Amino acid sequence: MPCMWKNPFDDLTPARFRTIPARRWSLCSSDISVDVCVHHKESLDLTSQNNISTHNIRIVRPYVVVCEVQPKPTPSMSSNSRQQNDSPTSASIIDGETGEFTAISVRGAREHNLKNVYLTVPRDQLVVVTGLSGSGKSSLAFDTIYAEGQRRYVECMSSYARQFLGMMKKPDVDVIEGLSPAISIEQKSVGSSPRSTVGTVTEIYDYLRLLYAKVGTQYCTTCDIPVRQQTLDQIADTVLAYPAGTKIQILSPVVKGRKGHYRELFDQFRRQGFTKVRIDGDVQDITEGMQLARYKVHTIDLVVDRLAVDATQPRRLRESLETALYRGDGGVIVLREQGSAWKDDYFSTSYSCPQCGSSYETPAPNMFSFNSPFGACTTCEGIGEKVDFDPQLVIPHRSASIGSGGIAPMGKKRDTWLWKQVTSYATTRAIDLEAPIAEIADDVLQALLYGEEDATVDVVYADMNVKHRFIGILPSLRHQYEQTSAASVRKNIEKYMATVPCRTCGGARLRKDHLHVRVGGKNIHESTILDIETAEQWFVSIADKLTDRQNIIAKLILKEIVSRLSFLRDVGLNYLTLDRSAKTLSGGESQRIRLASQIGSQLVGVTYVLDEPSIGLHQHDNRKLIASLKNLRDLGNTVIVVEHDREMIEESDHIVDIGPGAGVHGGEIVAQFNPADVRSLDADIEERSLTVQYITGRKHFDIPEQRRPGSGKTVRLVGARGNNLRNVTMEIPLGTFTCITGMSGSGKSTLVNDTLYPILSKHFYSSEAVPLPYDSIEGLESIDKVIEIDQTPIGRTPRSNPATYTGLFTLIRDMFTMLPEAKIRGYKAGRVR
Numbered sequence: 031m032p033c034m035w036k037n038p039f040d041d042l043t044p045a046r047f048r049t050i051p052a053r054r055w056s057l058c059s060s061d062i063s064v065d066v067c068v069h070h071k072e073s074l075d076l077t078s079q080n081n082i083s084t085h086n087i088r089i090v091r092p093y094v095v096v097c098e099v100q101p102k103p104t105p106s107m108s109s110n111s112r113q114q115n116d117s118p119t120s121a122s123i124i125d126g127e128t129g130e131f132t133a134i135s136v137r138g139a140r141e142h143n144l145k146n147v148y149l150t151v152p153r154d155q156l157v158v159v160t161g162l163s164g165s166g167k168s169s170l171a172f173d174t175i176y177a178e179g180q181r182r183y184v185e186c187m188s189s190y191a192r193q194f195l196g197m198m199k200k201p202d203v204d205v206i207e208g209l210s211p212a213i214s215i216e217q218k219s220v221g222s223s224p225r226s227t228v229g230t231v232t233e234i235y236d237y238l239r240l241l242y243a244k245v246g247t248q249y250c251t252t253c254d255i256p257v258r259q260q261t262l263d264q265i266a267d268t269v270l271a272y273p274a275g276t277k278i279q280i281l282s283p284v285v286k287g288r289k290g291h292y293r294e295l296f297d298q299f300r301r302q303g304f305t306k307v308r309i310d311g312d313v314q315d316i317t318e319g320m321q322l323a324r325y326k327v328h329t330i331d332l333v334v335d336r337l338a339v340d341a342t343q344p345r346r347l348r349e350s351l352e353t354a355l356y357r358g359d360g361g362v363i364v365l366r367e368q369g370s371a372w373k374d375d376y377f378s379t380s381y382s383c384p385q386c387g388s389s390y391e392t393p394a395p396n397m398f399s400f401n402s403p404f405g406a407c408t409t410c411e412g413i414g415e416k417v418d419f420d421p422q423l424v425i426p427h428r429s430a431s432i433g434s435g436g437i438a439p440m441g442k443k444r445d446t447w448l449w450k451q452v453t454s455y456a457t458t459r460a461i462d463l464e465a466p467i468a469e470i471a472d473d474v475l476q477a478l479l480y481g482e483e484d485a486t487v488d489v490v491y492a493d494m495n496v497k498h499r500f501i502g503i504l505p506s507l508r509h510q511y512e513q514t515s516a517a518s519v520r521k522n523i524e525k526y527m528a529t530v531p532c533r534t535c536g537g538a539r540l541r542k543d544h545l546h547v548r549v550g551g552k553n554i555h556e557s558t559i560l561d562i563e564t565a566e567q568w569f570v571s572i573a574d575k576l577t578d579r580q581n582i583i584a585k586l587i588l589k590e591i592v593s594r595l596s597f598l599r600d601v602g603l604n605y606l607t608l609d610r611s612a613k614t615l616s617g618g619e620s621q622r623i624r625l626a627s628q629i630g631s632q633l634v635g636v637t638y639v640l641d642e643p644s645i646g647l648h649q650h651d652n653r654k655l656i657a658s659l660k661n662l663r664d665l666g667n668t669v670i671v672v673e674h675d676r677e678m679i680e681e682s683d684h685i686v687d688i689g690p691g692a693g694v695h696g697g698e699i700v701a702q703f704n705p706a707d708v709r710s711l712d713a714d715i716e717e718r719s720l721t722v723q724y725i726t727g728r729k730h731f732d733i734p735e736q737r738r739p740g741s742g743k744t745v746r747l748v749g750a751r752g753n754n755l756r757n758v759t760m761e762i763p764l765g766t767f768t769c770i771t772g773m774s775g776s777g778k779s780t781l782v783n784d785t786l787y788p789i790l791s792k793h794f795y796s797s798e799a800v801p802l803p804y805d806s807i808e809g810l811e812s813i814d815k816v817i818e819i820d821q822t823p824i825g826r827t828p829r830s831n832p833a834t835y836t837g838l839f840t841l842i843r844d845m846f847t848m849l850p851e852a853k854i855r856g857y858k859a860g861r862v863r
Contacts, residue, residue, distance in 0.1 A: 123150065123208050131208035134175065134637070134668065138204030142169040143697040151175075153208060153668045155683035156659055160673060160721050161700070164692035167672045168641065172214060174201045175670065176639040179212025210668065212637040215624045217617035217645065224413050225401055228615070229558055229608035232627055234594050238608075239398040241587045242554050245580040246547040248390050250383035254546075257390055260382030262355065266348050268377070268387050269339065269364055276339045279365040279372075280347075281308055282354035285330035287396065287404055292330065293321035299332060306333035308365075331363055355379060361391070393547050398554050400539035407539055410532035414539040419504045420528040420800060424479070425467055432456075433463040437479075439507055439526045447489075448506055452478070454487035455500050479504050480533070528800045550575045558608035561775075565608065566595040597626040601658045602651030605775020617821060618646040622655065629658060634666040644675040648773045656681050679725070680705050687721045741765035745809040747789075752802025753780040760786075764812055783820075790816040 123133040132153055139147040143166050151157050159167045181198045229235030248257045269278065285292065299307065300316045307316055308331040322328050334357070335350035354362040360379040365372050381390040391397065399405040406412030423438065430436035432452075433443045443449055443463070456463050461474060470478075477485070481502025489496045501509075511523045531537035538545055538555035545553045550572035560568060569592050573581055598606070601622040615623070621643055628638065643659070644652050656678060663669045663683075671678065679685060685708075687701040701719040703711060708725050716722045723729040740763045750758040755777045762768050770778050780802065788801035794815055824835055833839035843859040846852055 134206065134208045136170075136174065136203065136206050139170060139174045140202040141173045142166065143693060144169050144174070145697040147697070147699055149686065149699055149702070151668070151670065151686065152684050153210075154663065154666060155668065156663045156681075157668070157670045157684045157686065158673050158679050158682040159670060159686045159688065160679055161688035162690075162692045162696065162720065165688045165690075165696035166698075167688050169697070170686075170688065171639050171670050171672050172216070172641070174203055175206065175209070175637065176212045176214045177201045178203065178206050179209045179637050180214070182209065183211040210635050210637045212639060213628065213633075215621055215628065215638060215640045215643070217621045217641050217643075222613045224415075224611060224613065226612035227558075227608065228598075228606050228610045228612065228623065230401075231612050231623055232594055232598065232608075234591055234608060235558070237587050237591045237594075238554055238557065239395040241584055241591070242398050242547050242549055243393045243395045244587070245576060245584045246393050246549050246554075248381050248393060249546040249548060250386065250388055250390075251542055251546050252386050252388060253383055255383065257381045257383045257388075259379055260377060260387070260389055261379065262348065262352055264382070264387065265355075265362065265377045265379075265389075266344060266351055269347060269351070269375075270341045270344055272339045272366060274339055274341065277367040278337060278339060279313075279333055280335045280337075280350045280354050281331040281363040281365055282334050282356075282358035283329075283331050283361050283363055284357060285328060287327050287329055287402070289325055289327055291321040291324040292328070293319070295330070296320040304332060304334070307331065308333060332357060390543055393544075397544045398540060398547075405540055405544055407532060407535035407541055409534035410539070412539050413532070414535065414537045415529050415531050417527055418530050418533070419507070419526055420530050421479075422800065423526040423528065424504070428468040429466050431464045431466055432461075432478075436467045437503060439523060440503065448503070450489045451487050451498065451500055451506070452503060454489055455485070458487065478502070481505055525798075528798065555609070561605055561607055562595055562598045563604040566592055566599060569595065594626070594630050597629045597658075598623070600629075600654055600661075601626045602647055602654045602774055605773075616646055618643065625658065625662075629662055632665065637668045637670065638662060640669070640671045640673075642673055642675075643671065644673060644678055646774070648771075649677070651774050652677055676725070679721070685721075687719045689720065690718050738766050741812070743809060743812040745786075745807070745813065747781075747786055747804060747807050749805025750781055750785045750802070751804065752785050753777065755780055755785075755802075764809075783818075787816065787818055791818075 123131055123135050125132050134151040134153060136147065136149040136151070139149070143164075147166075147170065149170070159171050161167050177198045178201050181200060184192055184195050184197055187195065227235065229238065249255060250257055272278070284295070296307070296316055297318075297320075300318065300320075305316055306313055308314070309322065310329055313333065332354075334354045335346070337346060337350070339347075351362055362377050364375045364377065366375060375389075376391065377389040378391065380392045382388065383390075394404075396402040397405045400407070400412030400414070402412075407414075410416045419439075425436060426438055427436065432440075435442040440448065440452070443453075453463070455461075455478065459474060459477070461470065461478065467475065479502055481500055485500045487498055487500045489498050507523055511520055514520060532539075535542070535545070538553075540555065545555060547553060549557075550568070552568075557565065557568070569588055573584070573588065576584060598604070603619065603622055603626070606619070612620070621640070625640070625643060640659075644655055647655060652675065659669055659671065660681075671682070673679065682705060685701070685703055685705060686699065689696050689698065689700040701711065701715045701722055703715075708722060711719075711722060716726065716728070720729070743764045744761050745764065746759070746761045748759045750760065754775075758777070758781060760781060770782055772778050785802045785804055786807075788797065788799035789804070789807055790810070790813065791797035791799050792801070793810055794813075824830070831839075833842065840859070847857060847859050
């Protein structure tokens with residue numbers, strides 16, 4: 031049947047005219063192909079000798095004919111494929127009035143175990159792909175539809191952009207039509223960085239930093255009162271109050287945390303008569319042609335003057351301060367000599383305490399970023415925790431005395447340098463080393479453990495009387511840990527160390543000054559430790575606590591924050607806090623966070639592919655998730671969900687059931703229907719589809735009438751108080767299958783994974799895991815070991831497979847070594863080739 035040229039305007043309406051990209055279409059099972067464009071007064075003869083069965087002809091522009099060729103079904107096709115061979119062509123999935131695609135047409139999908147699948151999925155609907163595990167759901171949804179949608183979108187980019195995005199390999203499929211740009215939301219961790227939190231992942235924390243920088247009020251860290259601007263005379267009086275003769279340098283902060291070589295700036299300083307600058311903390315001479323590494327971040331302070339404090343001659347000091355303030359945009363640094371070191375005192379005409387005179391920087395967004403050196407706590411560097419001595423390990427029994435070994439790393443009292451310091455300090459502070467530790471006041475015990483400023487002790491050691499600064503027991507042990515080269519000493523000290531909250535910032539990650547900037551009475555850390563639902567209510571209410579000017583500035587910022595918090599609440603994550611570390615989130619929680627971000631982006635015309643978003647959710651929260659997916663659909667997107675949850679299946683617009691079995695027994699479209707039509711399906715479809723049988727009630731789960739009696743013994747955990755647990759007591763019968771359930775965020779993981787398991791692991795295997803607070807545990811004598819099975823991937827190495835992971839491959843190798851040929855050749859189990 032030839033396809034001849036004709037004028038497209040003869041008998042076709044304009045609605046049929048659609049321009050598509052030029053391409054080459056295969057006309058048969060061989061490699062023969064022809065161009066689709068046939069020009070004016072030319073003809074193309076497509077004969078039947080190339081095994082062509084049908085030609086679907088569409089006019090795409092004047093004097094052009096597109097011949098789309100479909101192969102004849104071959105005996106190698108599955109029965110499923112032959113049934114689907116009548117899948118709609120591109121013309122039938124296009125709305126005749128609007129010219130828009132109404133469905134996604136997949137033809138000849140053979141990725142992984144898919145058996146030449148033909149499928150039509152309606153667009154702008156919630157589509158659930160279900161079936162047995164391993165039947166091919168992910169192969170169809172992710173490895174075929176998503177992969178091709180993403181590949182085509184990236185292919186539209188320039189070659190320069192594609193090198194950053196990366197190209198996905200083309201899936202094994204003949205044709206996919208009606209496909210829009212695709213976004214995959216899989217069940218994988220959002221990141222393992224300790225700096226990543228729920229707030230940073232959702233970008234809510236970026237808005238928080240902006241909010242606190244623009245409308246936050248700085249409070250004095252000493253007096254806890256709002257700071258105000260400081261005048262030149264007040265700054266000069268503060269400097270003149272230094273001890274007479276103190277050497278000082280007056281610096282003007284000109285560059286703070288910016289990249290560049292600054293050659294012109296140094297030349298300008300040199301021409302103006304300045305001779306020194308401080309670059310990244312190092313004072314240097316200004317030389318001709320001086321420049322810095324262009325792509326590194328630098329902080330530059332101009333040295334305006336160097337002098338000694340003399341209250342009788344204040345004129346020079348005032349002039350230098352005035353020059354520094356002018357060049358430093360209202361800020362000046364006075365570098366004063368203090369012993370063998372120099373100390374920075376920052377003054378500002380913008381912010382200073384009216385009571386004690388302390389000066390503070392003008393709030394800026396990077397001051398509230400724990401990923402910036404200008405905002406991060408200097409001790410933990412913005413992590414919020416560090417490996418340090420754990421008080422519970424250092425003092426395991428508060429009923430013991432210090433002298434009898436109550437402080438475990440020190441042991442019992444003996445003649446050592448550290449013990450002599452402790453004894454002398456205890457005598458000075460009237461501490462009874464033989465009294466139970468529980469009777470020692472907390473502030474006194476803290477001073478003994480961590481030291482106090484300028485504390486000294488007189489120590490008699492080796493017939494010498496030495497006056498020595500007492501830095502505390504634990505800092506002394508840490509110094510010993512860092513300086514010793516003896517592995518045994520380090521190993522002994524490590525037994526009492528664990529990852530604990532930073533003592534400087536209390537786990538807030540930020541510097542002390544920056545934690546005294548408040549909005550609505552809370553600092554930025556206090557606003558992130560609220561759960562999502564409480565935080566949303568608080569941010570809505572703080573508008574009443576701001577001035578009219580602050581409300582004008584904060585209006586749009588608060589709108590974005592509240593909007594994103596509401597999306598997190600709608601997907602069932604109302605129990606999370608913004609400071610929750612991203613690495614502690616489960617795969618399902620990570621997926622729902624990304625889902626909330628996508629809902630907030632308000633994209634339209636996108637194909638979303640999700641992987642079991644309901645996993646781990648309580649049914650109460652599952653309804654919120656379904657509502658969020660429908661919201662995403664109603665924006666004008668196609669939502670394809672790989673799912674087993676019955677409620678999700680029944681609430682969908684369209685169901686695709688893949689099976690009938692798993693692996694080589696799957697890969698076929700068993701059934702495709704709308705939920706309302708499930709009871710009117712043909713009997714042969716119901717027979718092949720296990721999903722349909724369970725929905726209709728033909729198959730169901732049998733609840734056992736009798737339960738296992740168990741061994742009669744129990745494990746009893748008393749007084750669990752970790753995270754949100756409120757003095758919980760739990761009793762688990764042994765020899766039975768026990769289920770811990772409850773709403774998302776109710777404390778299940780805290781009770782089992784973070785309290786019970788670490789207790790058992792520490793008891794049986796001397797694990798370093800530290801359980802959350804509890805009172806006691808009973809019944810450990812009835813258990814001989816504990817095994818934790820979590821959701822962590824078992825490994826990503828390409829050499830790993832089920833046989834190697836389970837140990838089966840070792841037996842297989844041993845079996846082959848016993849073959850006669852292997853014995854003749856001397857092959858052993860470890861032979862690689």
